[in-house]
Amino acid sequence: MIHYQLRCSRGHEFDGWFQDSAAFERLVAAKLVDCPQCGDQSVTRALMAPAVASRERGEKLLMPPRAEAPAPPPGSSAPPGKAIPAQLLAMLQRMRAEIERTCDYVGPRFAEEARRIHRQEAPARGIYGEASADEVELLTEEGIEVARIPWVPRADS
Numbered sequence: 085m086i087h088y089q090l091r092c093s094r095g096h097e098f099d100g101w102f103q104d105s106a107a108f109e110r111l112v113a114a115k116l117v118d119c120p121q122c123g124d125q126s127v128t129r130a131l132m133a134p135a136v137a138s139r140e141r142g143e144k145l146l147m148p149p150r151a152e153a154p155a156p157p158p159g160s161s162a163p164p165g166k167a168i169p170a171q172l173l174a175m176l177q178r179m180r181a182e183i184e185r186t187c188d189y190v191g192p193r194f195a196e197e198a199r200r201i202h203r204q205e206a207p208a209r210g211i212y213g214e215a216s217a218d219e220v221e222l223l224t225e226e227g228i229e230v231a232r233i234p235w236v237p238r239a240d241s
């Protein structure tokens with residue numbers, strides 16, 4: 085199961101649980117997800133909590149601020165070389181802005197810093213940065229949940 089923070093077009097935020105990200109996309113497309121407050125069916129993900137996986141270059145790794153955030157769905161990777169649809173691009177740009185606003189950039193020290201936070205040797209917070217595939221695998225084995233975020237150009241660039 086995967087947890088998403090959702091937001092309707094009127095700005096209400098609520099939680100949703102889905103089998104995986106594909107199931108979420110399907111349900112939203114079929115208008116089967118509606119806002120519990122107003123019934124609106126224009127629902128988007130409000131936050132990055134778990135992730136969109138990607139093999140594209142220019143991705144960042146994210147350790148969400150909440151320790152109980154669920155793992156990203158296993159084996160979900162976007163096919164390489166495919167253009168990002170405009171709607172998804174806009175979502176990724178919002179995601180990037182949100183991450184930059186709420187998380188600390190730790191660059192190539194990502195794996196090290198994620199471990200320190202996990203061991204409570206560093207202040208608990210969301211961080212983002214870069215790490216190798218091997219480092220990510222090790223972190224996952226250690227029970228540290230990180231997400232891969234395709235790092236798209238900013239909306240204003």
Ligand SMILES: [Zn+2]
Pocket residue numbers: 092093094095096119120121122123124
């Ligand atoms: Zn609503």
